[in-house]
Amino acid sequence: MAFPKNFLWGGATAANQCEGAWDQDGKGLSTVDVIPFGEDRFKVMAGVMEMLECDDDHTYPAHEAIDFYHHYKEDIALFAEMGFKTYRMSISWTRILPNGDDDAPNEKGVEFYRNVFTELKKYNIEPLVTINHFDTPIALIKKYGGWKDRRMIDAFLKLCKVLFAEYKGLVKYWLTFNEINMLLHLPFMGAGILYKEGENKDQVNYTAANHELIASAKAVKLAHEIDPNNMVGCMLAAGQYYPYSCNPDDVWEAFNKDRDNYFFTDVQARGEYPVWAFKRMEELGASIELSEEDKKVLKEGTVDFISFSYYSSRCTSTDEKVLNQTDSGNAAFKAVKNPYLKASEWGWQIDPLGLRITCNTLYDRYEKPLFIVENGLGANDKIEADGSIHDPYRVDYMAAHLKVLKDVIEKDGIPVLGYTMWGPIDLVSASTGEMKKRYGFIYVDKDNEGKGTLGRSRKDSFFWYKKVIETNGEEL
Ligand code: BGP
Numbered sequence: 001m002a003f004p005k006n007f008l009w010g011g012a013t014a015a016n017q018c019e020g021a022w023d024q025d026g027k028g029l030s031t032v033d034v035i036p037f038g039e040d041r042f043k044v045m046a047g048v049m050e051m052l053e054c055d056d057d058h059t060y061p062a063h064e065a066i067d068f069y070h071h072y073k074e075d076i077a078l079f080a081e082m083g084f085k086t087y088r089m090s091i092s093w094t095r096i097l098p099n100g101d102d103d104a105p106n107e108k109g110v111e112f113y114r115n116v117f118t119e120l121k122k123y124n125i126e127p128l129v130t131i132n133h134f135d136t137p138i139a140l141i142k143k144y145g146g147w148k149d150r151r152m153i154d155a156f157l158k159l160c161k162v163l164f165a166e167y168k169g170l171v172k173y174w175l176t177f178n179e180i181n182m183l184l185h186l187p188f189m190g191a192g193i194l195y196k197e198g199e200n201k202d203q204v205n206y207t208a209a210n211h212e213l214i215a216s217a218k219a220v221k222l223a224h225e226i227d228p229n230n231m232v233g234c235m236l237a238a239g240q241y242y243p244y245s246c247n248p249d250d251v252w253e254a255f256n257k258d259r260d261n262y263f264f265t266d267v268q269a270r271g272e273y274p275v276w277a278f279k280r281m282e283e284l285g286a287s288i289e290l291s292e293e294d295k296k297v298l299k300e301g302t303v304d305f306i307s308f309s310y311y312s313s314r315c316t317s318t319d320e321k322v323l324n325q326t327d328s329g330n331a332a333f334k335a336v337k338n339p340y341l342k343a344s345e346w347g348w349q350i351d352p353l354g355l356r357i358t359c360n361t362l363y364d365r366y367e368k369p370l371f372i373v374e375n376g377l378g379a380n381d382k383i384e385a386d387g388s389i390h391d392p393y394r395v396d397y398m399a400a401h402l403k404v405l406k407d408v409i410e411k412d413g414i415p416v417l418g419y420t421m422w423g424p425i426d427l428v429s430a431s432t433g434e435m436k437k438r439y440g441f442i443y444v445d446k447d448n449e450g451k452g453t454l455g456r457s458r459k460d461s462f463f464w465y466k467k468v469i470e471t472n473g474e475e476l
Contacts, residue, residue: 002406003473008418012088014133017427021069025108028098029138037433047188080123083469088420090133100137101155117170133178136192146192147208164226176216179237185332202284210288217301234268238308244317269366271299309374313354352400369415376422378437389459
C-alpha cells in the first residue's frame with residue numbers, strides 16, 4: 001500500500017473565501033473584506049491601489065462568500081460523508097481580535113471556531129489550521145502600515161497565544177502563513193502592504209518578509225511550549241521553475257526564480273537565512289534588520305513539516321521573444337507558456353509530474369515530512385436538468401496528481417503526511433473573486449453576481465473522492 005495507513009486525506013479552504021459574515025458578531029475589518037470583485041481587484045491585491053474601506057462602487061465577494069459561518073454543520077457533514085480525515089481551514093484574525101491587537105479576544109469569534117473544531121471532532125476529522133491566510137487586520141494597516149512594521153510581530157503573537165491556549169487539545173496541526181512567498185507577488189494580500197510614492201518596493205517587501213519570518217518562528221516556539229503535541233508547518237506557493245531551454249542563461253534564471261520562493265522556506269525550515277539571500281537583497285537595494293536575538297529566534301522556531309500548494313510548474317527564459325509568450329494563467333506568478341503542457345480554462349498549466357519534481361526538490365532541501373495542502377482544478381461546472389454535475393476533468397486532474405504522489409511516497413521514499421485538495425466545496429476564487437471558478441466536490445448555488453440559493457449539492461467527483469479515501473488511494 002503506497003499511502004501510509006494514517007495518511008491525512010482531506011480538503012482545504014480559507015476563512016475569507018468561504019465564511020462570509022464579514023461584519024457579524026463583532027468581527028473587525030480585514031484586507032480580504034476590502035478586496036473588490038472586478039478590474040480593480042488585482043491593483044488592490046498588489047498594493048498599488050488603496051482601498052482600506054468598502055465603497056458603493058464595488059462589490060466584495062468575501063462579505064457573504066458561501067456563508068460557511070452559518071452552514072458549517074451541513075458542510076462538515078458532507079466532508080465527513082466523503083470520509084475526510086482532515087480539514088484545512090483558516091482563522092479570520094479579526095474575528096478573534098477585531099482590531100488585530102486587542103487585549104481581550106472577541107468571545108463570539110473564539111466560540112465560532114470552537115464550535116467548528118468540536119463539530120470536526122465529532123466525525124474524527126483532524127483540523128489543520130492556517131493561522132494567517134491572506135488576512136491582515138485593517139486597523140493594523142492604519143496603525144502600522146501592515147507587515148512592514150516590526151510591531152506586527154507582537155500583534156500576531158497575541159493572536160497565536162489566544163489560538164494555542166483556547167484550542168489546546170482540539171487542534172494539533174497548524175500552519176503559520178499561507179503561501180508566505182505570495183508577499184513578493186501580491187503584497188497587500190500577503191502582508192497588508194501599500195506602497196508610498198517613490199518607495200523601494202523590494203526594501204518594503206523584504207522588510208515585511210523578515211517580520212513574517214520572525215513572527216512565524218516565534219509562533220512555532222510558542223505552539224510547542226503551550227502544547228508539545230502541536231505540529232507546525234510552513235506553507236509555500238510551490239511549483240518548480242523550468243528553464244525554457246538548455247541555454248545556461250535560462251537554467252540560471254530558473255534556478256534563481258526558485259530561490260526567490262525557497263528563500264522563505266529556507267529560513268523557516270533551517271532557521272537561518274541562506275548565504276546568498278543578503279547578496280540578493282543588496283542587488284535589489286534592500287536590506288533587513290536582523291539582530292543576534294532575531295537570529296536566535298529563527299533558529300529556535302524551525303517548522304516540523306513543510307506544507308505547500310501545488311497547482312502547476314512554472315517556466316522561464318531569458319529570451320525576450322520567449323518571454324512574450326506568457327501563459328494566461330496565475331497572474332501572481334506570470335510564467336512562460338510551456339509548450340508541453342495543457343492548461344485549465346483559466347490558463348493554469350497542468351503538470352502532474354511537476355508535483356514529483358517539486359516534492360523531491362523540497363525534500364532534498366529540507367529532509368522534513370511534506371504535506372500537500374492545496375492542489376486542484378478550477379473549472380466552470382455545468383448543472384444538468386436533473387441537478388447532477390458531471391466533472392470528469394476534475395477527477396482526471398486530481399487522479400493524475402495523486403498517481404504521481406503515490407510515486408513520491410513509494411518510489412522516492414519521501415514521507416508525506418497528507419493531501420488536502422483545494423476547495424472541497426465551491427468558494428470564492430482568491431485571484432479573480434469569481435464563484436464560477438469552481439474547485440469543489442460540492443457545488444454551491446451562487447454565481448459571480450452573488451445570486452443563488454447557496455444550496456449545496458454533490459458533484460460526480462464527490463463520489464470519486466469518497467472512494468479514493470475509502471481505499472486509501474488504491475483506487476484512483
Ligand atoms: C492559492 C491560495 C488559495 C486559493 C488557490 C486557488 O494561491 O492559497 O487561497 O484560492 O490558490 O486560486 P484561485 O482561487 O485564484 O483559483
